[in-house]
Amino acid sequence: MNPSFIPAADPLGIPAPAELLQVLLIATFAIHFAFLGAALGGALLVTLTGLIGRGNSLGRAAIAARILARPLPVVISFAITSGVAPLLFVQVLYGSFFYTSNVLMGFRWLALLLLLLVGFYGSYYMASRFKTRGMKPGQRILVAALVALAFGAIALTLVTNHLLSVHPSEWRDVQAGTMSAYSLPTLWPRWAHALVGTGVMGSMLLAHMSLRRAACADERAMSVARVGLVLAGLFGTAQILAGAHYLFALPEGFRVLLLSLQHPAAIAWGVAAFCAVLGSLLALVASSASSPRPLAWISTVLFSLTLVGMAWGREQLRLFHIESLIPADAWTHQPQVSPIVLFGVSTVAGIAALVWMIRVYMRSAPPAHD
Amino acid sequence: MQFPHFFVPRAGGGLLIAAVAIFHIMIAHFAVGTGLFNAVSETVARRRGDTALREFLRTHTRFLILLSFVAGAVSGVGIWLTTAIVSPSAISTLIHQFMWGWATEWVFFIVEIAAGYVYYYGWDRLDPRTHEIVGWIYAASAWLSLFVINGILTFMLTPGAWLSEHDFWLGFFNPTMLPSLLIRTVSCVSLAAIFAVIIASVDKKLDRDERGRIVRYAGLWLMSMVLMLPLSLWYFVMVPAKSRDLVFGGAVPMTMFFVFGLIASTILGLYAWFGVVRRSHDVNLPTALTMLAVSAIATGSLEFVREGIRKPFVISGYMYSNSILKTDVPELNRTGILAKARWVVPQGADPRTATPQDRGRWVFDAECAQCHTMDGFNAMRPLVKGWSRPLIDMSLSRLDEMKYFMPPFVGSDAERRDLGVYLDMLDGVENVPPRPESPPQKEPPQRRRQP
Numbered sequence: 090m091n092p093s094f095i096p097a098a099d100p101l102g103i104p105a106p107a108e109l110l111q112v113l114l115i116a117t118f119a120i121h122f123a124f125l126g127a128a129l130g131g132a133l134l135v136t137l138t139g140l141i142g143r144g145n146s147l148g149r150a151a152i153a154a155r156i157l158a159r160p161l162p163v164v165i166s167f168a169i170t171s172g173v174a175p176l177l178f179v180q181v182l183y184g185s186f187f188y189t190s191n192v193l194m195g196f197r198w199l200a201l202l203l204l205l206l207v208g209f210y211g212s213y214y215m216a217s218r219f220k221t222r223g224m225k226p227g228q229r230i231l232v233a234a235l236v237a238l239a240f241g242a243i244a245l246t247l248v249t250n251h252l253l254s255v256h257p258s259e260w261r262d263v264q265a266g267t268m269s270a271y272s273l274p275t276l277w278p279r280w281a282h283a284l285v286g287t288g289v290m291g292s293m294l295l296a297h298m299s300l301r302r303a304a305c306a307d308e309r310a311m312s313v314a315r316v317g318l319v320l321a322g323l324f325g326t327a328q329i330l331a332g333a334h335y336l337f338a339l340p341e342g343f344r345v346l347l348l349s350l351q352h353p354a355a356i357a358w359g360v361a362a363f364c365a366v367l368g369s370l371l372a373l374v375a376s377s378a379s380s381p382r383p384l385a386w387i388s389t390v391l392f393s394l395t396l397v398g399m400a401w402g403r404e405q406l407r408l409f410h411i412e413s414l415i416p417a418d419a420w421t422h423q424p425q426v427s428p429i430v431l432f433g434v435s436t437v438a439g440i441a442a443l444v445w446m447i448r449v450y451m452r453s454a455p456p457a458h459d
Numbered sequence: 460m461q462f463p464h465f466f467v468p469r470a471g472g473g474l475l476i477a478a479v480a481i482f483h484i485m486i487a488h489f490a491v492g493t494g495l496f497n498a499v500s501e502t503v504a505r506r507r508g509d510t511a512l513r514e515f516l517r518t519h520t521r522f523l524i525l526l527s528f529v530a531g532a533v534s535g536v537g538i539w540l541t542t543a544i545v546s547p548s549a550i551s552t553l554i555h556q557f558m559w560g561w562a563t564e565w566v567f568f569i570v571e572i573a574a575g576y577v578y579y580y581g582w583d584r585l586d587p588r589t590h591e592i593v594g595w596i597y598a599a600s601a602w603l604s605l606f607v608i609n610g611i612l613t614f615m616l617t618p619g620a621w622l623s624e625h626d627f628w629l630g631f632f633n634p635t636m637l638p639s640l641l642i643r644t645v646s647c648v649s650l651a652a653i654f655a656v657i658i659a660s661v662d663k664k665l666d667r668d669e670r671g672r673i674v675r676y677a678g679l680w681l682m683s684m685v686l687m688l689p690l691s692l693w694y695f696v697m698v699p700a701k702s703r704d705l706v707f708g709g710a711v712p713m714t715m716f717f718v719f720g721l722i723a724s725t726i727l728g729l730y731a732w733f734g735v736v737r738r739s740h741d742v743n744l745p746t747a748l749t750m751l752a753v754s755a756i757a758t759g760s761l762e763f764v765r766e767g768i769r770k771p772f773v774i775s776g777y778m779y780s781n782s783i784l785k786t787d788v789p790e791l792n793r794t795g796i797l798a799k800a801r802w803v804v805p806q807g808a809d810p811r812t813a814t815p816q817d818r819g820r821w822v823f824d825a826e827c828a829q830c831h832t833m834d835g836f837n838a839m840r841p842l843v844k845g846w847s848r849p850l851i852d853m854s855l856s857r858l859d860e861m862k863y864f865m866p867p868f869v870g871s872d873a874e875r876r877d878l879g880v881y882l883d884m885l886d887g888v889e890n891v892p893p894r895p896e897s898p899p900q901k902e903p904p905q906r907r908r909q910p
Binding site: 093094096097099100101102103104105113163166167169170171172173174176177178180181184187188189191192193195198199201202205206209210213260261262264265267423425427428429431432435436439442443446447449450453 | 461462463464465479525528529530532533534535536537539540541543544547550551552554555556558559560561562563565566567568569570572573574576577580581584585586589593596600625627628784801802805806
């Protein structure tokens, strides 16, 4: 790539050390992906369980679909809201690359708006229909499939945009139309890896929602929770396989670095893979335990660590591709101390408010029943 | 200029941003206003023992969730997506300068969303006092979110002392920050009141007296619209003199939209008293929807003026509306703009060997296409129709002097001549390759005028 096509860095510099912004990017991306994964995985599982349970509304599959459909609008809301922060940090750190790929994606990038509207309103519609059973099962499943399709397409757009941003050598061909952004190397293995990962998050959401109901001596809910844990274990195992497939699709140079443990990404993805294996095993063990709740929580923590590891490794891979191309003055920082303090104070106050509200809500009444 | 250009057929990128922004502003203002409206009203309802009002607030909140939390959140993301694609340099500047402000706003936003859900889903679960506190948390976080965004938006028109210091707080607490914050707060509570009237008009659970009482109560909130007149005058006193001149007669469209906005706001404020508060039983759905339409005209008009008087800048005194930094102009005049705007030159082409009209077209793409389309909104072809070549050349050389809203031509003399050739050819289309957004010409080419 001719470096003259990479836009110059913003002359204002960055408002904090790059390392701090990278940590914030990784942390907020992991949070965002957790919600997005639960939304997409949840919609996929509602479709799947709805399909299996369409003939028997009192069966486990049908109950699972109802339990999972209800919280999805709120989960999607937080998926969108939490996505703003990584969007902010990526623009500050990698704006020259990020904006260029946005423009090259063009209307496909703007299509995110339409997909979000379809997915979000669809989820509200789906949740209300599953709650009141106001539609035929087949129609409910169609709505759920539409929501899953919308969020699957959103995931594909985001992955494509990210990949295009780290492949400046392809920019001019994509601009000229001689190459499709969808033929970028590793796109499909990467998307498949993410997609399978969302299955884990959707399954864990199902397990926890059901366990919460089971706390009120709801035997059917306990049974559904066990199904959720089994699914989490299976998706976790499948994700490890999809991860291995993705690993072998990565550029050889980076793969060698990973496998020879000579790169921070090796630690990040090593930890992620270890936690994914352990989390999957524990989910499977929890599914047959007499009291699955403690193991389910440990498994959730391990899957969360997997997410953080994956997010960290993702940043390392980004740097592997573009570090040498980042304009020399891009990360000159002009620290803004008092605004950072303001952000810190607001964050602490915000977390306190969130914790208090969630606490009073959770303690206020027993969970609703079907 | 440094980024590839995104062509929006017919409409142009600016119109795309404006459409998404106005839609978002209406919903976001409603969300902030509803926070204040609901928190105050619930407190009032509890003290008065007004169960009808409290029940009505539940319906109002459901509407908030369905409209604001979905369409508002998505259109908010939409502003990020469209600005990043249409005007990446401008959004980059704002983000690099105000990243911590935006990050703080994000925290308020998360709290706002969480509080909104707990408020709605906890209606029958939380005790009244706790529920009321959650309502106030929602109101405070939503308004603080507006507070932060308002500081960043007003910075674009009146950066004030930031231009010399590049200091966060100087940019944030800029000259129009406070009047704009008050204007937006009034707009927020007014929209919440209008939606309250709309919802009361269709809420079948309310009997006639309850509906009348709630409509009258909402009308009292809507009366705040009369404050728009003094607040707007204060705002326009604080804008730069050149911008103020545009509103007060210098540019007819700006004056007209300003007057439209103020008249619409004042009429709404007065109607709130005479039509809504005093004759609350007569207010029905069509009346309420008409109020919403007038409010949209007021908001849209004043937002149009706010955007318009910033020209020729996107960030006053710092970055022109075509994303060229004011400080870069001397250098670009020396080296030529095509030396920097590499993306506009097609793959395999070389500006040194290209024809003048091709170079002119690339200069157009680098410098003009961010605001002008070829045949659609703010179109170039009809704009230069009938212009002689000397007139085009003269206009380009004195662009910012002849038209107050235009940035100066930036680039070498040769590039200016090339752009002149290209613009001149637009009238006689036979030699001009179709622009990406232009359909192939079917009309036989007209005979070109001689200069």
